[in-house]
Amino acid sequence: MTRPIPLLHRRQFVVLAATVASALAGSALHAAAPAPLAQPAQGLTYEKDVRPVLKAHCFHCHGEDGEVKGGLDVRLRRSLAQGGDTGPAIVPGKAHDSLLLEMLKSGEMPKGAKRLSDAEIAIVEHWINQGANTARPEPEKLGPEYAFTDEERAWWAFQPIQSPRVPDMGPGVDNPIDAFLLYRLRQQGMELSPETSPASLVRRATFDLTGLPPTPEEVAAFVSDTRPGAYDRLVTRLLESPHYGERWGRHWLDVAGYSDSDGYTDKDTERLHAFRFRDYVIKSLNQDKPFDQFVREQLAGDEMVAQPYRNLSADAADKLAATGFLRMAADGTGVMDDKASRNAVLADTIKIMGSALYGMTIDCAQCHDHRYDPISHADYHRIRALLEPALDWKKWKAPNARLVSLMNDAQRAEAAAIEVEAKKLDEARLAKQAEFIDATLEKELAKREETLREPLRAAYKADVKKRTPEQVKLLAKHPSINKLSGGSLYLYDTTYKTNHAAELKKMADAAAAVRAGKPKEEFVQALTEPVGATVPVTYIFHRGDPDQPKKAVTPGDLTVLGGRRTVDVPVKNNSLPTSGRRLAFAQSLTDGTHPLLARVMVNRVWMHHFGRGIVTSAGDFGHLGQLPSHPELLDWLADRFMKEGWSLKKLHRLIMSSHAYRQASTRDPRKEQLDPDNALVGRMNVRRLEAESLRDAMITVTGKLTPKMFGPPVPIMYNEEGQVVVGIDTADTAGRQTGKIIPLNGEEYRRSIYIQARRTRPLGMLETFDAPSMMEPNCSERPRTTVSPQSLLLMNNGSMREYAQHFATRLQKERPTDITAQVHRAYELAYARPASPEEATRAVGFVTAQMAFYKEHPAPLEYAVGPPSKTNADPALLSLAALCHALMSANEFLYVD
Numbered sequence: 001m002t003r004p005i006p007l008l009h010r011r012q013f014v015v016l017a018a019t020v021a022s023a024l025a026g027s028a029l030h031a032a033a034p035a036p037l038a039q040p041a042q043g044l045t046y047e048k049d050v051r052p053v054l055k056a057h058c059f060h061c062h063g064e065d066g067e068v069k070g071g072l073d074v075r076l077r078r079s080l081a082q083g084g085d086t087g088p089a090i091v092p093g094k095a096h097d098s099l100l101l102e103m104l105k106s107g108e109m110p111k112g113a114k115r116l117s118d119a120e121i122a123i124v125e126h127w128i129n130q131g132a133n134t135a136r137p138e139p140e141k142l143g144p145e146y147a148f149t150d151e152e153r154a155w156w157a158f159q160p161i162q163s164p165r166v167p168d169m170g171p172g173v174d175n176p177i178d179a180f181l182l183y184r185l186r187q188q189g190m191e192l193s194p195e196t197s198p199a200s201l202v203r204r205a206t207f208d209l210t211g212l213p214p215t216p217e218e219v220a221a222f223v224s225d226t227r228p229g230a231y232d233r234l235v236t237r238l239l240e241s242p243h244y245g246e247r248w249g250r251h252w253l254d255v256a257g258y259s260d261s262d263g264y265t266d267k268d269t270e271r272l273h274a275f276r277f278r279d280y281v282i283k284s285l286n287q288d289k290p291f292d293q294f295v296r297e298q299l300a301g302d303e304m305v306a307q308p309y310r311n312l313s314a315d316a317a318d319k320l321a322a323t324g325f326l327r328m329a330a331d332g333t334g335v336m337d338d339k340a341s342r343n344a345v346l347a348d349t350i351k352i353m354g355s356a357l358y359g360m361t362i363d364c365a366q367c368h369d370h371r372y373d374p375i376s377h378a379d380y381h382r383i384r385a386l387l388e389p390a391l392d393w394k395k396w397k398a399p400n401a402r403l404v405s406l407m408n409d410a411q412r413a414e415a416a417a418i419e420v421e422a423k424k425l426d427e428a429r430l431a432k433q434a435e436f437i438d439a440t441l442e443k444e445l446a447k448r449e450e451t452l453r454e455p456l457r458a459a460y461k462a463d464v465k466k467r468t469p470e471q472v473k474l475l476a477k478h479p480s481i482n483k484l485s486g487g488s489l490y491l492y493d494t495t496y497k498t499n500h501a502a503e504l505k506k507m508a509d510a511a512a513a514v515r516a517g518k519p520k521e522e523f524v525q526a527l528t529e530p531v532g533a534t535v536p537v538t539y540i541f542h543r544g545d546p547d548q549p550k551k552a553v554t555p556g557d558l559t560v561l562g563g564r565r566t567v568d569v570p571v572k573n574n575s576l577p578t579s580g581r582r583l584a585f586a587q588s589l590t591d592g593t594h595p596l597l598a599r600v601m602v603n604r605v606w607m608h609h610f611g612r613g614i615v616t617s618a619g620d621f622g623h624l625g626q627l628p629s630h631p632e633l634l635d636w637l638a639d640r641f642m643k644e645g646w647s648l649k650k651l652h653r654l655i656m657s658s659h660a661y662r663q664a665s666t667r668d669p670r671k672e673q674l675d676p677d678n679a680l681v682g683r684m685n686v687r688r689l690e691a692e693s694l695r696d697a698m699i700t701v702t703g704k705l706t707p708k709m710f711g712p713p714v715p716i717m718y719n720e721e722g723q724v725v726v727g728i729d730t731a732d733t734a735g736r737q738t739g740k741i742i743p744l745n746g747e748e749y750r751r752s753i754y755i756q757a758r759r760t761r762p763l764g765m766l767e768t769f770d771a772p773s774m775m776e777p778n779c780s781e782r783p784r785t786t787v788s789p790q791s792l793l794l795m796n797n798g799s800m801r802e803y804a805q806h807f808a809t810r811l812q813k814e815r816p817t818d819i820t821a822q823v824h825r826a827y828e829l830a831y832a833r834p835a836s837p838e839e840a841t842r843a844v845g846f847v848t849a850q851m852a853f854y855k856e857h858p859a860p861l862e863y864a865v866g867p868p869s870k871t872n873a874d875p876a877l878l879s880l881a882a883l884c885h886a887l888m889s890a891n892e893f894l895y896v897d
Helices: 048-057 077-082 099-106 118-129 176-187 196-210 216-224 232-239 242-256 277-285 293-306 314-327 339-358 377-387 409-445 450-461 471-478 488-494 502-517 559-563 579-588 596-612 631-641 648-656 669-674 691-702 764-768 788-796 798-813 821-829 837-856 875-889
Strands: 403-405 524-527 539-543 549-552 716-718 724-726
Touching: 048 118, 099 118, 196 216, 196 232, 196 242, 196 648, 216 232, 216 488, 216 821, 232 648, 242 277, 242 339, 242 596, 242 724, 277 314, 277 524, 293 314, 293 471, 293 579, 314 339, 314 524, 339 377, 339 596, 377 539, 377 549, 377 579, 409 488, 409 502, 450 471, 488 502, 596 631, 596 648, 631 648, 691 764, 691 798, 724 764, 764 788, 788 798, 788 875, 798 821, 798 875, 821 837, 821 875, 837 875
Parallel strands: none
Antiparallel strands: 403 524, 539 549, 716 724
């Protein structure tokens, strides 16, 4: 193979990477940016060096959107030289005489904002002193075609995805991923690390693909399998596991901003049907649905289904559930339906689309042109125009009004027939109730004077609203008659030794039992467009204010991509009952030529396998994000991903078959010095388990994991300490816990992806270990913190004590009476390896000492988990649980090597 042209990762940039894009030739790919220079270099130009600084800080007041304060437009070098009301802003060759520099240095400009950095001011100063040069002749007018410079259009992320040549790195390097990585490593005199141990590899792969620990039997089988292809068979088995969709579905739900509640207001209303989108994601990934189809269904699944939405097939229901992607933004319009809350839904939805599909901060252009990336204020509203036919802020639908019923005609007919039968029972009950009331009334009247009986009878039987004042007064004097009703008959049963209330309840229960046979009406939380409605016109809002509409815009993609592909979307597809906008956009986004989607997704998959992306800012491929460390590898993977049918499972297999993935995580002092952040991937990164995987791993090693998939979420509640835990809330109207325990029948041990995700009530354990609460619209990349509350939770949380005792109970069942055998089994379950002789000796000694302590100091029953019994506080169980607690709290359990 031919060696590729050396990468541009050592190019000397002349300005801060955050504000300046370098014009690149060829593939326009470059790698991680070096530190900015202390002094700007020679040859500065307005377009490449100065314009990005002024765009970030000055355009919004001096040129953009018709704003020209002080008569000064700073968008062209010529305008700066001409100046405004106070004269020329710059004097070429004389920075010390230039008003612009004086204002920037003094901090007087930008007015009311933070002073520019010294490095940015230095760029402007040196540019002026060099003659205030331009890269090319400037246009006479700044029309739309000049919204972006050539330098901005040349940004690496907007270039077509290439198919770079794979470096020839010699014999034994068969995986292209290894070739690309080795090419960079060997430039620095480094190699990939040796392969990790089989036990470590099977644990790594199992957690990566399923989010669960391997069983000791699975580890032993892999370690002992010496046949060719053992590792391939391992990966195949894991990819075919139903747990794969649960693991990788969690990653996509982060990006989509999945939540089981509306948020926005303190009420944080529950979304009772959002789980169908979660289930759609898991099923799609398990089926290895092509990712381009996956995206199209989420953007426009409703436009692929014939209307009206009745008698839906399973496939049609899935497509509607997929549009839950566009319903994940916080939505407070069910509580406070006003202009601000409506527009907030649209704004957050665009933010989710931007980071999930583009890897760009499109939302930053909501009120003005993007300060750093070539995304205009108009572009933002062009994307908004894709959504407004379904999210028409002037003809808004509250969340519950957007639900689509999944009940078919046959089920409706069956429900109607059952209701007819139930109503017959209701009528019989009401007739019997009237009979009982009349009998009781006569008994009560018999107690009154004869002259009062008829007036009281007439008053009682008169319509409440038509009773005369005299009748009301008369009944008030006889409360036992006045209060007589079907609901109060039980009070009279005691007096007259009757059983009317019980008989009526029996009849009501019979009707309820009949109604229980009705097919349950289920709903899907979908985004749909009203049929036949006038397609709304979208306007650019001045400074993002809906009360200041300006120019109308048509739907479309980012204008900066227009030089290489069509960016306009038809206003209306007349062949569809809907506008067809989202479907057309989805097809364009996934046509295989869009420069962002495949790159963004491939980078995310890499990030979840290696702990950091090729672009470490997974949700921002713009100027404020990070440059790719291996741009050719990123493009090669994106190109391969699309050519192989957008198959995520093939991408996993390709990445995991590389030596880079299988290498050890051992640190090498020389590599640490040359590449302290491991950007060149000269070893595997040690990664802490994500919050859900940590909880799931604990439940798994205890043997309590409930394998049930899909369906409504497992409920959460506040416990007496104010912590959010799994459970059914039994609080009264004042918020006090009633003490009533409602069994969950194993639901509490389901995987964490099925735990209800309330924005204002994140599960305590998950929140502590960095699970997002979605108070922000979505999460492109989770933080990885190491903080004291994590250690405190592992030591003191009640769930930890519960898991530890369940773990110990499992050990006692699998290895009864033999402490040594229990210790070895504990290490195999927790760490996927046997205990060393030293560890086993110390662990047995620890358990023995703990047992002696508990025998001498018996623990009260409340220290044990489960219903009280003679064995709950058994010293053998508690001493073994102490070891289990320690094993699950150790770094070896929390981290994947």
